[in-house]
Amino acid sequence: MAEKLTREEFEKKYVARLKDRKIDWDVLSFQEKIDPKYRRAQIRYIGGGGTGQHNDQNVIKSDHFTLSTMLLPPGSEGPLHLHHDVEEVFFVIKGIITAIVENEGERFEIPLETRDCIWSPPGIYRGVRNDGDEDALMLVMLGAQKPQLPTYPEGSALEELRIERQKAKEAAGQK
Template identity: 70%
Template structure:
């Protein structure tokens, strides 16, 4: 069996993601913004497609995790959501935010201030979110600990959870030909 010669050019095509080839996706989470304009934010994917699984052919194929950057405008919120299967990491590159943590059995939302180069890892089964109370946009890295995480859920009774349930029923109807 012959070995193929290593090609740095092919390696670069497969494993290097450059900023110049990316754009901010303000639509990936637009369904949340339609519920509340404060949920406006943009994502730029680098590795994997994330929980939304958007068809972005410009990403490095994930083998174990996903990585993206997120822009959170002043006054905006990444709403509370729960991943039942993966941890999620927020690493703050620019700005000051508050991480929002809620244990499902409790009603209290805990706020943890985070600044530049601060990091928080939220384990599976804990509601998490992020809020920018500052006057400048925040920029962060977001990592999820699986190639294709389950879709997140939202707090029971919230408008986002109602929308998720409705969309799931619509999707199931389409799959079943109804």
């Protein structure tokens, strides 16, 4: 049910302006420690996205999805990962990106250019790579308010780190 708001209240609650966004290079820096090619930044607009930053007070709250932009420097990639619980959309705003999809042991690399889009269902490994000479910017949308953190291919350094981080959180009594 909608609540009665003034224009100013509505704008404060439901409008996210670029000038107020933080380019968050730190949220995925744990991946960069595994390999510098994983360096990229998240710019959150609606919810925390798949990075688990659900405590960001500068985002629009949503009941059913998240929306952010991802900045990928040339040669950077978002590693192959799997969301068990949500679909994910990558929409290229600017640049040249290669979407990487792995399903049932088959790997596909799909080139995407400005204003191209790819949708990944839950349970399919997906990743992206900037194959251009300039920064690439893409929109990322996940189909849940607080998606589960992704997993990585079994035996990979990122999956080992994910497990280690999860055990540390559990030991500290966090969710």
